[in-house]
Amino acid sequence: MKHKTTLLLAGVILLASGSAKANWAEMISLSGSLESDVRFITDNWRGAKKGQGYEFEMNRNDINLRLRADPTERVQAVVDTRLRFFGFNEAATLPELISRERIDPFSFQLTEAYVAVRGVPWSKMDIKIGRMIQTWGTVDMFNPTDNLNARDFSDPLNFMDKVPNQMLEIDIYPTDWLTLQAVWVPTFKPAQLPPSAVLGFALEYDDNGCVAGFPAPPLDADGRAVLGSLFSADGPFGIDLDLCRLNFANPEVRTVMPKAGISNSQAAARAKFQAGPVDFSLSYYYGRFKFPVAYTAVADVMSPGGKTSGFVTDSKTIDPKKYNVKYVAEVMYPRMQVIGADFAYSSDNPWVPGFKAEAALILPEKVDFGMSAFLDGEKLDLGKDPANPMRTITSTNGSGKPFVKATVGVDWSYSDIFYINLMYVYGFFDEFNDRFGLHHFFVGATEFKFLQSELQIRMSSVLDMTDLSAMIYPQLTWIVAPAVELSFGYMHFFGDTSPRDPLDFATKSRFGQKATGRNVAFMKAKVTF
Numbered sequence: 001m002k003h004k005t006t007l008l009l010a011g012v013i014l015l016a017s018g019s020a021k022a023n024w025a026e027m028i029s030l031s032g033s034l035e036s037d038v039r040f041i042t043d044n045w046r047g048a049k050k051g052q053g054y055e056f057e058m059n060r061n062d063i064n065l066r067l068r069a070d071p072t073e074r075v076q077a078v079v080d081t082r083l084r085f086f087g088f089n090e091a092a093t094l095p096e097l098i099s100r101e102r103i104d105p106f107s108f109q110l111t112e113a114y115v116a117v118r119g120v121p122w123s124k125m126d127i128k129i130g131r132m133i134q135t136w137g138t139v140d141m142f143n144p145t146d147n148l149n150a151r152d153f154s155d156p157l158n159f160m161d162k163v164p165n166q167m168l169e170i171d172i173y174p175t176d177w178l179t180l181q182a183v184w185v186p187t188f189k190p191a192q193l194p195p196s197a198v199l200g201f202a203l204e205y206d207d208n209g210c211v212a213g214f215p216a217p218p219l220d221a222d223g224r225a226v227l228g229s230l231f232s233a234d235g236p237f238g239i240d241l242d243l244c245r246l247n248f249a250n251p252e253v254r255t256v257m258p259k260a261g262i263s264n265s266q267a268a269a270r271a272k273f274q275a276g277p278v279d280f281s282l283s284y285y286y287g288r289f290k291f292p293v294a295y296t297a298v299a300d301v302m303s304p305g306g307k308t309s310g311f312v313t314d315s316k317t318i319d320p321k322k323y324n325v326k327y328v329a330e331v332m333y334p335r336m337q338v339i340g341a342d343f344a345y346s347s348d349n350p351w352v353p354g355f356k357a358e359a360a361l362i363l364p365e366k367v368d369f370g371m372s373a374f375l376d377g378e379k380l381d382l383g384k385d386p387a388n389p390m391r392t393i394t395s396t397n398g399s400g401k402p403f404v405k406a407t408v409g410v411d412w413s414y415s416d417i418f419y420i421n422l423m424y425v426y427g428f429f430d431e432f433n434d435r436f437g438l439h440h441f442f443v444g445a446t447e448f449k450f451l452q453s454e455l456q457i458r459m460s461s462v463l464d465m466t467d468l469s470a471m472i473y474p475q476l477t478w479i480v481a482p483a484v485e486l487s488f489g490y491m492h493f494f495g496d497t498s499p500r501d502p503l504d505f506a507t508k509s510r511f512g513q514k515a516t517g518r519n520v521a522f523m524k525a526k527v528t529f
Contacts, residue, residue, distance in 0.1 A: 032065040032529060039522040042490070046497060046514050048202055057520055059087030074119050080112040111164055128169040133162050134183060136270060136283060137358045138344035142425045142443065144360035144405035145283050145340030148183055148268055150191040150290035151429055156517040157473075157491060159429075165189050177274045185266035188258050190333060191290040191430070200515035201251045201329065204498065210244035213498055214327065215251055218294045218369050218397040218435035218505040226382055226393050228503055230373065247322040256295060256332040258288060280343035285336075289364070291430040292331035294397055294505075299373040300326045306376040334365040334398060334432070353412035359404060364432065366400030395435070403433040409443075419447040428510065435505045439466035454479045462511070469495025469511035487524040493517065 037060045044053030063083040070076050084107050091102040114130025137143030141159055152161035165185055172180040204213035219227060258264040266287030273280050302308060302324040318324050342358035371393040373380040382393045405427030413419040425441040427433075442465055447458040460473040475489035495512020499505075510516070 027069055027071055029068045030065065031068075032063070034527045035062040035064070036060070036525045037062070037522065038524075039520045041518045042492075042521055043519040046493070046518050048199060048514075049205070050207075053518070057518060058522075061085045061087060074117060076116045076118075078112055078114055078116070080110075082109040082111055083107075084109065114167075122172075124173045126171040126173075128167075128171075130166065131164050132167045132169065133164050134167070134169075135162075136268075136281075136342075137340070138279060138281075138342040139356045139358045139407040139409050139423065140411075140421060142407045142423065142429070142441075143342075143358060144362075144407065144427065145285070145338065145342055145358055147285045147287060147290070147338055148185060148266065150189050152192045153194045153197075153429075154192045156194045156196070157520075157522065163189050163192055179272040181270045181272070183268045185268075185287070186262070187260050188264055188266065188288055188333065189290075190255070190257075190292070194517055196517040197515050200513065201253050202514070203248050203251065208244065211246050211248050212243065213502055214248065215329070216499060216501075216503050216505045216508075217297050217329070217371050217393075217395075219371070219393060219395045219503070220435075223371070223393045223395045224501075224503045227371070230380070230382075245322050247317070247319040247324045249317050249324070249326045251327040251329065253329045253331060255292060256330055258333060264288070277347055278343060278345050280341070283338075283340040283342075285338040285340070287336065288333045289336050289432050290333065291432065293334055293367050293432055293434055294369055295330045295332040295367065296369065297327065297329040297371040299371070300328070301373065301375045303376055332367070334367050336365060337363040339363075350414075353410050356409045356411075357407070359406040361402055361404055362433075363402050364398055364400060366396070367398030367434065369395045369397040369435075371395075397434045398432060403427075403438065405431070405438065416453055417449055419445075419449075421445045436508065437466075437506060439464050439510060441465060464495075464510040467495065467509050467512075469493070469509045471511045471516075483528045485526050487526075488522070489524075490519075490521045491517075492519045 037058055039056065039058035041047075041053045041055055041057045044051050047053055061084070064081070065083075066078070066080045068076065068078050086105045086107075088105070089103050090105050091097045091099065096102040110131060112131055112133060114128055114132050116126065116128040118126045120127060134146075134148040135143070136146040136148065148167070149162040149165060151159075152163050153159070155161060166187065168184045170182045174180065201215040203211055206212040217223075217227070266285070268283065268285040268287075270281055270283040302318065304321055304323065308318070339361040340359065343356070345355040347354070371382070373382055407423055407425045409421065409423035411419070411421040421444070423441075423443040425443055427438040428441065431438050442463045443461070445458065445460040447456060449456050456477040456479075458475045458477070460475075461470065463470045471491065471493050473489065473491045475487055477485055477487045479485050493511045493516055495509035497509070497512055497514050499509070499513075500507040
């Protein structure tokens with residue numbers, strides 16, 4: 001297989017007629033950066049347990065290298081890599097102290113690795129194949145038409161990173177004002193979530209050590225009433241919501257991933273137009289939503305003195321005097337089709353702001369959520385519908401009806417001194433019009449530059465106008481020397497850490513919930529070459 005691939009690439013390169021360059025110095029260019037990032041948690045109420053915080057969250061160093069080779073005028077090869085050192089010791093036992101990888105853990109990431117061939121087999125056609133990152137749309141950051149690569153939110157301060165994937169891209173240039181693009185992605189890759197994402201399914205405890213909150217399933221009003229009845233005085237447990245009588249094991253969340261078959265491939269096409277100061281495009285995408293959507297859940301309960309069964313099997317965690325509960329949930333990645341349009345207007349008049357807009361009509365797969373409960377191995381009758389033989393609570397977590405996500409923005413700058421960007425966003429990155437719904441957001445960023453741009457002050461903020469939670473992100477950057485910069489900043493979240501209704505999935509606060517992340521102060525240094 002490797003020999004066939006090598007011969008195929010060699011054949012394509014030979015087809016790309018053009019004189020070879022004289023020497024390696026002309027063929028190869030190398031660029032990159034060195035980055036150091038230190039962050040300190042400035043809260044003690046947004047962690048897994050109350051009181052956790054006021055400690056270093058990150059002590060990271062990155063080496064980023066991008067190599068580009070142009071063996072002929074028509075062929076280009078690109079390799080983009082990152083070597084990351086995390087800066088925290090992970091050796092927890094004496095034998096692990098002999099391992100440098102545990103004392104000083106690191107990872108190697110291949111961001112891009114592709115070959116691009118221009119003018120083959122037609123002078124107005126380019127082909128690109130390999131590991132790539134695509135960016136579609138004209139607005140800043142919040143692009144509902146940009147769905148080929150999943151988002152990489154492993155760094156909560158960086159909304160721009162993406163998960164690379166293997167792709168085949170074909171570009172055709174019929175005229176100077178029109179570009180046609182088609183992309184095929186063989187396999188599916190999900191979004192990389194931030195470390196705080198696990199707190200979305202974490203338990204909360206009060207000062208007495210009793211369970212004070214648990215992950216709410218995406219149920220409608222009828223389903224929430226049935227779930228609440230389980231803990232009433234007349235329910236099967238007869239505890240009348242006395243959560244101190246419950247012993248919860250840590251919830252478990254499993255992902256239902258699509259199989260690596262051709263039917264789960266992704267495909268997209270786009271037509272880009274240019275008409276003077278206006279750029280606009282029309283696009284289509286077929287694939288899957290990159291963020292997990294709740295699918296099923298099981299609550300397995302063992303009464304005091306009852307027998308172990310189902311998921312409640314770990315004798316070390318069982319309290320014989322309490323109701324022992326194990327909660328297991330499944331999430332999936334629904335199919336979707338996206339019909340998109342975007343435009344950007346930029347005037348030559350320095351007093352006229354730029355305008356950008358982007359909208360996506362999403363045709364989603366329907367997602368039905370089902371929840372079951374067991375007591376001492378016996379399945380409880382939760383379904384009140386005689387036609388529901390599985391005795392589960394059922395609820396629609398995604399209606400399957402088309403919906404729209406959109407962004408509209410305006411930006412303006414004055415010389416090299418001042419810049420402002422304002423946007424209205426309908427539907428955040430991970431919103432799929434499920435039980436949580438689609439929220440309305442106001443996004444703003446302003447930047448002031450002083451001392452011939454050596455000193456930059458930037459303030460970014462996002463307001464969820466639906467639940468009134470927010471995020472602010474001030475940053476000070478000092479250009480110490482050409483290609484050398486120091487940054488200092490802070491990220492803070494506002495909003496309720498707990499939902500208004502513990503049984504209502506939709507009452508979670510977008511930025512207030514702990515799954516969003518911690519409040520942090522940071523210091524960064526970067527050298528670019």
